[in-house]
Structures are given as structure tokens and as C-alpha cells.
Amino acid sequence: xKKFEYLKPTTLEEVFSLLEEHGEKAKLIxxxxxxxxxxxxKQLAPDYVISLNNVAGLDNIAETNGVLRIGSMVRHRALExxxxxxxxxxxxxxxxxxxxxxxxxxxxxxxxxICTSAPSADTAPPLLALDAQVVIKGGSGxxxxxxTNFYLGAGKNVLAPGEVVTEFEAPKALLSAASAYYxxxxxxxxxxxxxxxxxxxxxxxxxxxxxxxxxALGVCAPIPIRALEAETLLKGSPADNxxxxxxxxxxxxxxxxxxxxRGAEWYRRDMVRVLVPRMARRCVERIxxxxxx
Amino acid sequence: xxxxxxxxLNGTLVEKEVEESAMLLEVLRDDFELxxxxxxxGQGECGACTVIIDRKAVTSCIYxxxxxxxxxxxxxxxxLGKNNELHPLQQxxxxxxxxxxxxxxxxxxxxxKALLQENPHPTEEExxxxxxxxxxxxxxxxxxxESIKKASEAVSK
Numbered sequence: 213x214k215k216f217e218y219l220k221p222t223t224l225e226e227v228f229s230l231l232e233e234h235g236e237k238a239k240l241i242x243x244x245x246x247x248x249x250x251x252x253x254k255q256l257a258p259d260y261v262i263s264l265n266n267v268a269g270l271d272n273i274a275e276t277n278g279v280l281r282i283g284s285m286v287r288h289r290a291l292e293x294x295x296x297x298x299x300x301x302x303x304x305x306x307x308x309x310x311x312x313x314x315x316x317x318x319x320x321x322x323x324x325x326i327c328t329s330a331p332s333a334d335t336a337p338p339l340l341a342l343d344a345q346v347v348i349k350g351g352s353g354x355x356x357x358x359x360t361n362f363y364l365g366a367g368k369n370v371l372a373p374g375e376v377v378t379e380f381e382a383p384k385a386l387l388s389a390a391s392a393y394y395x396x397x398x399x400x401x402x403x404x405x406x407x408x409x410x411x412x413x414x415x416x417x418x419x420x421x422x423x424x425x426x427x428a429l430g431v432c433a434p435i436p437i438r439a440l441e442a443e444t445l446l447k448g449s450p451a452d453n454x455x456x457x458x459x460x461x462x463x464x465x466x467x468x469x470x471x472x473x474r475g476a477e478w479y480r481r482d483m484v485r486v487l488v489p490r491m492a493r494r495c496v497e498r499i500x501x502x503x504x505x
Numbered sequence: 506x507x508x509x510x511x512x513x514l515n516g517t518l519v520e521k522e523v524e525e526s527a528m529l530l531e532v533l534r535d536d537f538e539l540x541x542x543x544x545x546x547g548q549g550e551c552g553a554c555t556v557i558i559d560r561k562a563v564t565s566c567i568y569x570x571x572x573x574x575x576x577x578x579x580x581x582x583x584x585l586g587k588n589n590e591l592h593p594l595q596q597x598x599x600x601x602x603x604x605x606x607x608x609x610x611x612x613x614x615x616x617x618k619a620l621l622q623e624n625p626h627p628t629e630e631e632x633x634x635x636x637x638x639x640x641x642x643x644x645x646x647x648x649x650x651e652s653i654k655k656a657s658e659a660v661s662k
Contacts, residue, residue: 213526214526215506215524215526216525216526217506217525217526218508218525218526218569218571220571220572220574241569244567244568244569245549245567248528248567248569249548249549249567252547252548252567261526261569263569263571263572265572289561312549312638313552313637313638313639314562314616314619314620314634314635314637314638315549315552315555315562315563315564315616315638316549316564316638318561318562318563319563319564319567319568400637401637401638402550402637402638402640
């Protein structure tokens, strides 16, 4: 492994000035569960590793003014153990409770999971289904980018040199809505998904009709994607099995998976068809149970 | 470059010159000669290097040593009692045949220790979830789960 200098700034301003000073010779590190392995495998060879672990204020989970805010340095384990996330943003709980292992979830962060920009990131489909925005800060200011526009390709995103993701924002959860994520994998732990499927559903008052819907797919394209046609099909339609199954077929047509060691193209597509309705039904169950409480 | 860091290791404040690009596991093994934590995969996937940092189980093979500064690190060596008596988890692994070749054992016990600190009376499912990051290629896990279950019962008695 190549040797590097390990820098530990304590404020974002310090981070920005270190990034400017060292430019391409530097690599930002959050939990490090991706970056350290890339350095060990010689896919990365930075001279400077800039750690975000000692910058204060990046690890809050809070619901304020109608917005859910999750700091980029929040560990997956903190999300898994947060009653707020488990009860109201359940797709994110579904994802963070099966990502890696306890040991990995204690270190790895949601910001790192998104910034590595792997098509298999477990937190990406839930965040897309929750309509999340990415808060990005840099030396010259702040910008907010919808997660749907954040990715440019496998391992690529819109972050400019010197920019840092500080937070994710999502609309506050509603009693009439719920979300669910399914990670299809061979092993129960320490595995990447063959595919990942997240569904968000908002129902009418009597629970008979889908008023709003978002469907997100992981490992079904070079980047995590929304299945927009399937969403359109759900909106305004009865919240029943027939509708959900048609949405699954539409999402399967929209998916563009590839053959890989982890799964064949046809299998991934077929599992989208199966899992979209399954997650939609799970959303309905969750909405019904939270309305009873 | 070498840098000086200080942290609490198994209850004692330590200070050491370390290579700043090293991972914690290398420093524990090579500089402190604590060889209980082991390198299996070197990528955080097998759990053999599990140690406890600030009460949380982590894979020390991918944990930059510089992040240990000021933290409280526990390794399997820190489990021994004052008179070298075994920790209830260690005793239970012995009594219930939770050890075969032994390579995974230190990591497995440290993962179990972190689990019991968080949840002193886990169900079998919670135990399996808690040690899902630790691979054992010998036992088939049944005796390991039983060892942890019996240890949790022994501690509560």
C-alpha cells in the first residue's frame, strides 16, 4: 500500500483550504470502508488523505420545518438505530440494517455511500424514493442538487474539485405515506445487492387509491435510477395488486441491468418485476399499520 | 511519515510513534504485539480483525490508525480479568465448543462483546444479526451462537 499523509481538519473551512492546497493529490475520506480498500487495491494512490471524521456538525439526524435532514457523516448504524428513521423513513432503515455488517455500519457513512457513487449503493434507492436532495458545500458557497441529478455514471457524480457533500434533505414523512426497500442478495450479510428496489407510496384517505409514488432501482443501470413510467402508472390508480403488478412490469421494462458475476440481465429484470409490487404491498401494510396507531 | 498518537488501549493510556498511513490492525499487531486481532481478508469482510472502539465493534484492518487518537480501544487481550481469569464469553466459547481452528474466535468474541454491551439479552436472531460480519469456516455457527447465548445467561445470573 502506498504511504500517504493523513490530515484531520476540524472545520469545513479547513477542509476546503486543504482540498485547494493539495488538489488532485488529495482524497477525501469519510468512514473509509470504500476509500481504504481502493487504496489497498491500488485503484487510488493519494499523497494526502483528508479525513472528515473530526469535522463537527456533520452527523445529525433531525426533522425540522417539514424537512428530514441527515448529515453526510451519519454512520449507517446510527440510521439503523434511529427510531425516527425506523418508524417514518423505513426504506432507509431497511437498507441500513442490511448494509455490510455491524462493524462496517459502525464506520461507514451515508455520505460516503452516495459519494462513492456505485450503482449498488444500498442507501441510494431509498434516498431516491424519499425524493432526497444533496447539499453540497465548497469554498465559494453552497448548492443543492436533487439526488436524481447527482450521478453522472458508475463512480462519477457532479461534485467539483473542492466540494463536499454535507447533508441530505428529504420532505418530511406523512401519515398517509410509507416507503420500503428490498436488497436482493445471495448472502444475508457483507454482500452487494444483485438488485435493490425501493418504493414510496402515498395513499388516499380511505387507502383505496395511490396519490403519489416513487420507485427507485439499484444495480439496474450504471447509476441508481427512478422508474418514472411505472410511477406514472401508479399515480391516481387503485392501490391493488393488479396495479402494483402492472407497475412492476413497467419498471422491469425501464430497468437496464447488465450481466455480471452477481446476476444475469434477464434475472435482474425479472426480479424488478417481482419486487416492485412486493415493496408496494409492504408500503400499503405500513401505511395501514401507522394509521391504526 | 511517522506521527505520535495517543489513545487508551485495553484500559491503559498509550503513546506511540506510528506510520500515519497504517491501519489500526497493523499497529496493534506489529507495534503493540497484540496478535489476538487477526488479518483475514484485509478488506473488512471477514471480521477476524474486530476490535471495540468507543464501545462499537469495528474492523481494524480498514480503520486508519490516526482516527484512534484519543479513543478507547479494546482488543481480545483486554478481556482477561485481574488474575488472568477468562471473560465469561471466552469461558462460554470453551465450554460450548465455540472454537475449532480458532482463527475467527477473537473477532467473533469482540463482536459478541459489543453486542452484549448494547443488548445484554439478545434473541438467537439478534445474535446472528450481531455476528453477521464475522466469518467462521469451521463450526457452522451453531456452537458460536450457543456460546454467546449461554454467556449472556451466565452474565445475567
